[in-house]
Amino acid sequence: MESTQRTVMEALLVPSGMEDPTDRTDRFELIAAAGPAELADLANAVLETGPKLSIRQEPRPQLLLSQVREPVERRPFNLGEAVATPAEVTLDGARGFAMVPGKAERAALSGAIVDAAVAGDHPVADEATERLSAVGERDREQRRQEWARTRHTAVDFRTMEDQQ
Numbered sequence: 270m271e272s273t274q275r276t277v278m279e280a281l282l283v284p285s286g287m288e289d290p291t292d293r294t295d296r297f298e299l300i301a302a303a304g305p306a307e308l309a310d311l312a313n314a315v316l317e318t319g320p321k322l323s324i325r326q327e328p329r330p331q332l333l334l335s336q337v338r339e340p341v342e343r344r345p346f347n348l349g350e351a352v353a354t355p356a357e358v359t360l361d362g363a364r365g366f367a368m369v370p371g372k373a374e375r376a377a378l379s380g381a382i383v384d385a386a387v388a389g390d391h392p393v394a395d396e397a398t399e400r401l402s403a404v405g406e407r408d409r410e411q412r413r414q415e416w417a418r419t420r421h422t423a424v425d426f427r428t429m430e431d432q433q
Contacts, residue, residue: 288402288405290387290397290398290401290402290405291387291398293384293388295405296384296387296401297366297367297368297384299401299402299404299405300367300369300380300383300384300401301367301368301369301370301380302404302405302408303376303380303400303401303404305369305373305375305376305379307400307404308367308369308376308379308380308383309375309376309379311379311382311383311386311393311396311397311400312378312379312380312382312383314393314396315360315382315383315386315391315393315397316382318391318392318393320360320361320391321359321360321361321362322358322359322360322382323358323359323360324356324357324358324378325357325358325359325364326355326356326357326366327356328354328355328356328373328374328375328377328378328381329354329355329374330352330353330354330371330372330373330374331352331353331354331355332350332351332352333350333351333352333353334347334349334350335347335348335349335350335351336348351370352370352371352372353368353369353370353371354368354369354370354371354372354373354374354376354377355367355368355377356368356374356377356378356380356381357381358378358381358382358385359385360382360385360386360389360391361385361389361391362389363385363386363388363389363390363391364385364388365380365381365382365383365384365385365386365388365389366381366384367379367380367381367383367384368380383397383401387401
């Protein structure tokens with residue numbers, strides 16, 4: 270039973286998501302997890318080919334409300350606010366969007382360019398998907414290490430109830 274619980278906890282805390290950079294939802298997560306220098310490097314590789322670029326939404330930090338559903342009565346609960354920077358571009362007719370955490374205008378714009386390059390099958394798209402896949406692998410490994418370091422702090426509430 271204990272190993273089953275650990276496996277379930279590991280699956281919850283070390284998600285296997287963000288696996289396919291050709292899938293737009295996964296790509297959004299990978300771009301948000303990538304470092305600003307990584308995104309700028311990829312965006313520069315795209316821009317060096319001389320594509321037609323149009324900025325549809327300038328990157329500007331915004332305050333976002335984080336809302337969750339509380340588990341008992343299933344009512345919405347405002348968890349808090351977070352700063353994120355969105356940007357949107359059109360690159361040779363393909364639309365690209367990115368939203369990165371924090372005040373990061375350059376990273377957001379770079380991420381939107383990378384998204385448009387992959388969406389539009391730009392010549393740099395293969396390199397971009399490979400590097401975004403590496404970002405996903407790095408993120409999973411960091412989560413595994415964090416879980417290994419903190420797993421002893423997990424609380425089993427059923428055990429606590431049995432002791433009363």
